């Protein structure tokens with residue numbers, strides 16, 4: 001029997017939050033990476049979408065959401081608030097989540113935009129974000145003990161400050177990350193990975209993709225049996241990314 005015909009080890013349901021309004025700089029690629037790596041590990045993926053106004057699906061194993069313009073964040077804010085308790089319960093129950101840039105900001109307490117508009121967040125992460133006139137733009141390399149070097153691209157006006165209940169995802173060695181004053185990037189809390197980095201993030205950072213997959217599968221099936229994956233192309237992309245100018 002060819003490996004492709006091997007029996008599935010299980011099914012993982014991935015929910016993409018607000019792809020219509022929050023999905024820039026290739027963030028959609030994160031979902032494709034999860035789907036492909038799940039297949040390589042021997043699991044099936046079901047991709048679900050939740051946009052503002054939709055019913056929230058039951059039985060989700062991984063939540064993932066991308067960045068957006070300030071205007072997109074305004075569009076989704078009410079729906080996000082109406083699902084805040086559900087999202088908090090999922091997070092506290094250990095559901096792995098990836099929140100990029102605009103959604104990262106709204107997982108926090110609030111985002112005060114550069115024109116003074118306050119977009120309330122859902123407070124799952126102990127962070128707050130203040131918009132400024134200068135945008136933080138360019139390639140980023142950040143070091144993480146958990147995931148190794150993290151490569152990506154940032155473009156945001158919001159500057160995020162972490163409270164005591166979250167820890168940084170990584171320490172920036174190129175670029176700005178959370179804000180222009182401190183040298184950290186992103187946030188880690190429960191099984192949530194939050195980051196300013198687009199690119200998209202997961203193709204060049206398979207360790208983060210496998211973390212989300214491992215946690216989801218273990219939570220659902222009690223254990224995770226990884227497949228053997230040839231990551232030579234991801235490694236090549238990481239080397240190129242590391243050599244890119246800011």
Ligand code: GLN
Pocket residue numbers: 024066067068069070073100101102103155156157158159
């Ligand atoms: N609109 C937000 C900001 O500018 C988020 C941007 C993004 O998601 N790239 O800070």
